[in-house]
Structures are given as structure tokens and as C-alpha cells.
Amino acid sequence: MHAEPTAERPILTVADLRLVAVAKPGDAPVELVAGTTLHASRGEIVGVVGESGSGKSLTLRAIAGLLPPGVHLAGGEIDVAGIDVARAKARDLRRLNGETVGMVFQEPMSALNPTMRIGAQIAEAARAHSRAQAKNRAVDLLWRMGFKEPARQYRLYPHELSGGMRQRVMIAIALAADPPLLLCDEPTTALDATVTMRVLELLGDLVRELDIGIVFVTHDLGVAARLCNRIVVMYAGRVVEEGPADDVLRRPRHPYTLALLRAVPTRDGRVEDLQAIPGAPPGSGEPLPGCPFAPRCAFALPECLEPVQLVDLGDGRMSACRRHELLAEAARA
Amino acid sequence: MSIGADVAPASLAVRLGGRARRLTGDASLALGTAIVGTLIVLVSLAPVIAPADPNKQDILNTLAPPGTAGHLLGTDALGRDVLSRLLYGGRIDLFVALGALVLPFTIGVLVGTVAGYRGGMLDGVLVGVIDVVFAFPILILLVALVFVLGPGITTIVVAITVVDWVAYARLARTLARRERTMEYVLAAQVGGVPHWRIVARHLLPNVIAQPVVYAMSDAVGIILFITTLGFLGLGVQPPGTDWGTMIADAQDYFDTNWWLAVLPGIAICIAGLGLSMIADGLAQRLDAR
Amino acid sequence: MPEPLLEIDDLWVEFHGRRGLLQAKDPFQAVKGVDLTVETGEAYAVVGESGAGKSTVARCIVGLQRPTRGRMTFAGASLAALRSRRGRRAIQMVFQDPYSSLNPRLTIGAAIVELLRVNGLAASQAAARARAVELLEMVGMSPSALDLRPRAFSGGQRQRIAIARALAVEPTLLVADEPVSSLDVSIQASILILLKRLQQELGLTLLFISHDLAVVRQLCDRVAVMRDGEVIERGSVASVLAHPEHEFTRSLLAAATELPPLEIRKEMQ
Numbered sequence: 066m067h068a069e070p071t072a073e074r075p076i077l078t079v080a081d082l083r084l085v086a087v088a089k090p091g092d093a094p095v096e097l098v099a100g101t102t103l104h105a106s107r108g109e110i111v112g113v114v115g116e117s118g119s120g121k122s123l124t125l126r127a128i129a130g131l132l133p134p135g136v137h138l139a140g141g142e143i144d145v146a147g148i149d150v151a152r153a154k155a156r157d158l159r160r161l162n163g164e165t166v167g168m169v170f171q172e173p174m175s176a177l178n179p180t181m182r183i184g185a186q187i188a189e190a191a192r193a194h195s196r197a198q199a200k201n202r203a204v205d206l207l208w209r210m211g212f213k214e215p216a217r218q219y220r221l222y223p224h225e226l227s228g229g230m231r232q233r234v235m236i237a238i239a240l241a242a243d244p245p246l247l248l249c250d251e252p253t254t255a256l257d258a259t260v261t262m263r264v265l266e267l268l269g270d271l272v273r274e275l276d277i278g279i280v281f282v283t284h285d286l287g288v289a290a291r292l293c294n295r296i297v298v299m300y301a302g303r304v305v306e307e308g309p310a311d312d313v314l315r316r317p318r319h320p321y322t323l324a325l326l327r328a329v330p331t332r333d334g335r336v337e338d339l340q341a342i343p344g345a346p347p348g349s350g351e352p353l354p355g356c357p358f359a360p361r362c363a364f365a366l367p368e369c370l371e372p373v374q375l376v377d378l379g380d381g382r383m384s385a386c387r388r389h390e391l392l393a394e395a396a397r398a
Numbered sequence: 399m400s401i402g403a404d405v406a407p408a409s410l411a412v413r414l415g416g417r418a419r420r421l422t423g424d425a426s427l428a429l430g431t432a433i434v435g436t437l438i439v440l441v442s443l444a445p446v447i448a449p450a451d452p453n454k455q456d457i458l459n460t461l462a463p464p465g466t467a468g469h470l471l472g473t474d475a476l477g478r479d480v481l482s483r484l485l486y487g488g489r490i491d492l493f494v495a496l497g498a499l500v501l502p503f504t505i506g507v508l509v510g511t512v513a514g515y516r517g518g519m520l521d522g523v524l525v526g527v528i529d530v531v532f533a534f535p536i537l538i539l540l541v542a543l544v545f546v547l548g549p550g551i552t553t554i555v556v557a558i559t560v561v562d563w564v565a566y567a568r569l570a571r572t573l574a575r576r577e578r579t580m581e582y583v584l585a586a587q588v589g590g591v592p593h594w595r596i597v598a599r600h601l602l603p604n605v606i607a608q609p610v611v612y613a614m615s616d617a618v619g620i621i622l623f624i625t626t627l628g629f630l631g632l633g634v635q636p637p638g639t640d641w642g643t644m645i646a647d648a649q650d651y652f653d654t655n656w657w658l659a660v661l662p663g664i665a666i667c668i669a670g671l672g673l674s675m676i677a678d679g680l681a682q683r684l685d686a687r
Numbered sequence: 688m689p690e691p692l693l694e695i696d697d698l699w700v701e702f703h704g705r706r707g708l709l710q711a712k713d714p715f716q717a718v719k720g721v722d723l724t725v726e727t728g729e730a731y732a733v734v735g736e737s738g739a740g741k742s743t744v745a746r747c748i749v750g751l752q753r754p755t756r757g758r759m760t761f762a763g764a765s766l767a768a769l770r771s772r773r774g775r776r777a778i779q780m781v782f783q784d785p786y787s788s789l790n791p792r793l794t795i796g797a798a799i800v801e802l803l804r805v806n807g808l809a810a811s812q813a814a815a816r817a818r819a820v821e822l823l824e825m826v827g828m829s830p831s832a833l834d835l836r837p838r839a840f841s842g843g844q845r846q847r848i849a850i851a852r853a854l855a856v857e858p859t860l861l862v863a864d865e866p867v868s869s870l871d872v873s874i875q876a877s878i879l880i881l882l883k884r885l886q887q888e889l890g891l892t893l894l895f896i897s898h899d900l901a902v903v904r905q906l907c908d909r910v911a912v913m914r915d916g917e918v919i920e921r922g923s924v925a926s927v928l929a930h931p932e933h934e935f936t937r938s939l940l941a942a943a944t945e946l947p948p949l950e951i952r953k954e955m956q
Binding site for chain 2: 749750751775776778779780782783784787788789790791792793798801802805806849852853855856
């Protein structure tokens, strides 16, 4: 099911992104995302994995230019297909969205207009030159999404569809204006597992057929394992690890990733191996002098209270752990 | 889809959106409380601070303009001191209004909560009653009741109670219906907590906030109702006085002594404004939580 | 062979909707003839996707939903006859949403003490508080939680509190309806481990409702798979997962979380 990136053709570069929240002017800003770096190319699916408070959803919204009120960019670069999203004016962003970036949200029922037929919603997003053209595009997209009778189903309302089908409509809307980059914010979390499988298959097919790139935010390691070429792990507002999916999952180079992998119940895992992570993720706004995972880390040393950087380990691997070599050695041959 | 899911403490998401609104809400609440508080203090102290007996007539000194010696706001057609009448009138209007609020509030919230929680026949009957009462134009219903029962304060309180409780019942019922599906209520049921206790400890505290907010704006309507009755001569009877009767008495002199009607009118407005501001401030607090 | 703790026989639950002003909608059958037996001391899972009817079955067992038809027997006695508080106490429930399963206005202590007092399990306020402390410690929460309100706690902590509350009335059967589905991944494990430990230490029987076969695998001995209101497959967890007979079970299995094997030496983990 994995799509293969067809050569390095980057469409998204995020460098050292910092997002802060200011409740009211004069308040001290609360840092929500501290120096996130990630990139994506056409033909690949990058998974951003993390739990609540990791900053993964906010990072995605920053890329889409959809930051909620009170949250803004305090530093860093966001480049989507050559466009500087970080510096772009709101006006320009609105024009870009759709054509540069398509976004798929978690809850299809609230992201779709319940009083508008699904075909019309897709057509509206298509930005075609004529109504007929828009309609054709919508019908075509419905077909691609797996709707067997697109001409008839064009006229359905969202509430007449199942959750999985609504999610496909949302994907169709996101792709209607032919953007090179698709951002997905936990799109399968609200769906049943079997439905999720089909949506993941669809996304994999789309990447191949349309040669787009996808950034897929999820808390579900299993989903990331199935779908993504590369995985970026975030914790407490920063990237702690990155690398090819299979590599990260088999040979993690950050204690958080390792701990997460040990805490997830898997289909074939052994009961005895399940291990909870002690403690809880830091709340936003708590000052984090060094590595944010140190308080819960089994490998922490006193130096871990000093600031840590994301280090390039070669072969596309990055880790923000001082002791990544320890984990490298721990990998079985 | 809310960012709250990705931001660890729930309070942060609330702070971001709610903070600005809380400021204006807090200002509203503070100002409104100050206004209403001042009014209540003033009218409570009427026996102490009123310069004269509100019913003392002074035929030699009728229709004196404001600023006359001994009569800060002048006198009316019978020589009675306007300021004193305002103060004593305010006692009737404010106290009866706030007092008349308590009965419909209590009855309505209780009945509505129990009906919303239990459902079944009680709820069905309540919904029917609510629909019937709401079908009537309220003012006409109230005036009709007053006609039947005869004018006076008791009648006012009874009439308001009979008509007004349904609004609270409807509100409380809706809220109770929502709360009863909450899992903490289910947990209490499974845990063996008796129904009356669930209503008292789990439902009522979580249901009461909105009716309180509503009560504040309801108070405005009640004050208007009482003063209207007074104006029509159906409310407080002489020798009692209220702002409505003051306005009625002042009608004939509107061309020459307009302040006789306007001053009590202003008093009504100020009271209404203060209560509305409290309602507004409370509502914003409720939202922001 | 000791008799099973819980026996459900041909359970049916129908919901009546209303379409239009005059005609009643066809009743929706959420549960269609479900049979289940749960042995004392075991961890039994009911698995299915949303709408399968598993939560409805759980609610029937716990007394929150009246079945349309069918028999439920608990410890040899009919559940319907056990309507009295004392009888129902033996079956308690942990709910899915940690954010609505605790009354936001009550302190944790107040909530637990209420249950203890109402069920006559504590002679005095002081005794009730002491017992509440015991319960909290059993689930790994400190006694300082007693005087705090739910908003002070994270989802995982709230679930622990919810478990403590359910255990307060000393049930023999604990029904857990998707207790970890709303929690962060790293917290799920700790709740599952807690449930397993409590089950063993207290000799609890556990009925675990879930949509996640991987989770069920970690915790339970036997499983029943539900779809559209019916049990389509049942058996020991090991055999059902190793040799699923029904196609739906197979698709559930295929969709369960699957990760490549971790290639880190054991000592490092």
C-alpha cells in the first residue's frame, strides 16, 4: 500500500516553525510549537505522529494558513510549492488555498455543509471556468473516490452518506482545485477500523495517480505504519524523531518513540510486552529547559536538562535525543 | 476539529476565545451590579433618607419645579414630594419584582428539572401545559387575572407566578434532558443513588445557571409589568405609590411639568438597564466557562 | 463446573422512532437475539464496530436500558428481579468519555463518598473518606485528589477515578464500555494494565466492550464479535484471533493495529 516518492520533488518545507498563543495583548506568549522542521515531496506520504499537546494539528493548520485566533507565527519558514506561506497576507492565502493546499479534517459532518448537496460542494471547490466544467470535475472526483454511480450520487446530501463516504467527499473537495499538497488532520480517527482501511487505500492510490504529496497527522501508530513513507514524531511542540516509516518503527532512535511503540497494543504483540509510559505530557506553557521528554525518560541523564537540537543521523534519519547512539547500538542486527 | 484537542490543558482553548469576551462581560456585570445595588440600597433606606412623607399633601406648594427649597425634585399636583415618592415607589417596584421572581423561578426550575429527568407522563403533561400557557398573549393573561382577583400586590405576585413559571420550566426541562444523558448521571444511577438525590445533587447544580441568567432579564419584564399595572390603576392602590402610578398621575401635566412623568420613567429605565447588564455579564461568564 | 456469573439468553432490544406526523417508523433493532455467558473471574470482550449493538448490550446488563425481550441471569438469579439497589450494585460500569463521566461540580471525594453512603457501605463521613482514599490508592491516584474537582485531572486520571468510583460499591462484575478509546495512546496502556491488575487482585469479572481487537487481545480471555446487533463469532481470544471463521472477524483483524516487530534488544526496553 505504500506509495513511493518519485524522486525528490519537494512541495513543502517547514523550517524551525514556532507558534505561540497570546490570550490577550500584554499576556506572556505561550509557546505551543517550538522549532518544528519537516518536509514533504510529491509522491510521498509523510505521517506526523503525536499525542494531544504535541502540536501536530497546529503545525498543519499553520501550513494551511488556518491558525485559530490568538495563535500566531513567532518564527520559522513555511514554503508550499514555492510560496512563502509564513509571510503571505491573509488575502493571498485565501486565493492559494485550494489550489496549493487541500485540507481534510477529522469530523466530516461538521466540515461538510449539511444543507448542500455533495456534488455542489465539490464543484464549488473546483474553481473551474464554467459550471459545466465544475460539475464534470466533481463527477470525475466522485468516481475516483470510489462512488459507483457518481452522476446520481452527485445529488446526495451529507447526512445520506456513511462516515467513510463523507470522508471521501471531503477528500474530493480538498483535491477539487488540483493542489499538489494534501493535508490531513486525523481524517480516520472518527471512522471504524474497516472503513479506515479503505480510506487509507484510497489515499495511497491517489498519491500514485495524481502525483501529490500528503502530510497525514495522526495519533494512531498503526495507521501511520500502514500508510506512510516517512514518519515524523512530535512531542510537546517539537519534532523528536524523523525517518523512513519502517525504519523508525523497527529501530527508533528516540526514547519517546520507543516508549510509544511499547505502549501500543498490537494485533500480534505479546501481552507481557505492553508497557505504559509513566507520567504525563507537559502542559503548554510549562517552561521546558531541555528535552521535554526527560522527566519521563528511562534513559535520561543530567545533561538532558540542557537544550537539545534535532540532529541529522544520515539516511534521512533525525533525532532530538542526546543518547540516540545508545538506541542505535541497541538495535539488533 | 477544535484545537482544544491538540492543546493539552482545556483552559487554554477557552482562554484564547473567551478572554476578550470575559472582559466586556465582567465590565457589564460589575456595572450592572453597581447600578442595581445602588438602587436597592437607596430604596431600602427610603424611610431614613426620604426628605418627606410621600403621601403628605401640601396644597399650597403644588407642582413646584425641581430645585425648590425642601423639594429636590419638586412636588406633584397634590404637593407631594417627588423624591420621596420615587424612593418609596421604588421599594414597591423593585422588591415586589425581585420577590415575584423567586416563586416562578423555584417552581419552574424544580418542575422542569424533574420532568426533564423523568420523562414519561409527567413530562408529557408539562409540555402540554407549557404549550397552552405560551399560546396566550402574556400581558392579556396577566391583566385578566388581575381583573379577576382584584388589584393589589398579592394579585400581582400570584399573576406573575402563574404565568411566568412555565418559561423557567421549559428552560430547565431542556437542560435536564441534556444532562440526564451525561455519563456521570448514568454512573450515579448504576451506583444506586436514589432519583431524588440525583436531581438535587447532580442535575440541579448543573442546570441552574441558565435560568438564573434568564431570571435577570425576566426581572426587567416584571418591573415593566408592575409599573404598567400601576399606570393602569390596577397595581398598588393609594395610599401606596409606585413609579407607574406616578406616571399616570403626571399625564395631565405633561405639557407644563414634564419631569413629573419623566423622572419615574428614568428610574424604570435605570433599573431595567442595570438588570440587563447583569444578565449580559452572567451570560458571558456562562459562555466563557 | 461452577455456573456462569452472567448469562444472557436471546436478548433483543428495539428502539422506536417516529417518522412523519402520524406514522411510527419501523422499530430499529439494535440487538437481535444475543446470547452470552461470562464465567466468574474471567475477562470477556465484546467487540464490534460502531452501531454493532455492543454498548446497548452493556447498558442492558447494567440496568440503564430495558431489553425488549430476552433473559439475563446473574449469579443464578434473574437480573430483572434484581432491580433493587442491593442487587444491581454487584454490576458496575466504567464509561467511555472521561470528560462526562464525572460530575464537574462535585469533588472526587464527594462523588465517591456519596456512593458509599447511599449504599450503606460506610458508617460515617470519616469512614467514607478513608475508604475513598483506599480506593484512589488502589487505582494509583494520590489522596490529594479527594478535594479536587474533575477539571484538575487529565483524561487518563479521570478514567482511573471512574474506575475507583465503580469499585466503591464492591461489584462482582465490572462492565467497561470502551474505557480507553478516548485516551491518548501512551495512557491507554496504563489503564489496561490497571484493569488487568485489579481483575486479578480483586477477583473481578470483567466485561470489556471495545472496537479494537488489539486492545482486547492484551486484556481478555474470551471474546464475542458483534455486527449489526448479532453475535457472529465467539470463542477464546487466542483461537478467534488466530483462526477467525467469519469474514467480518477477518476484516476486523486485518484492520487491527499492526506494527513491524521492534528490533531493539530486550534489556533496552
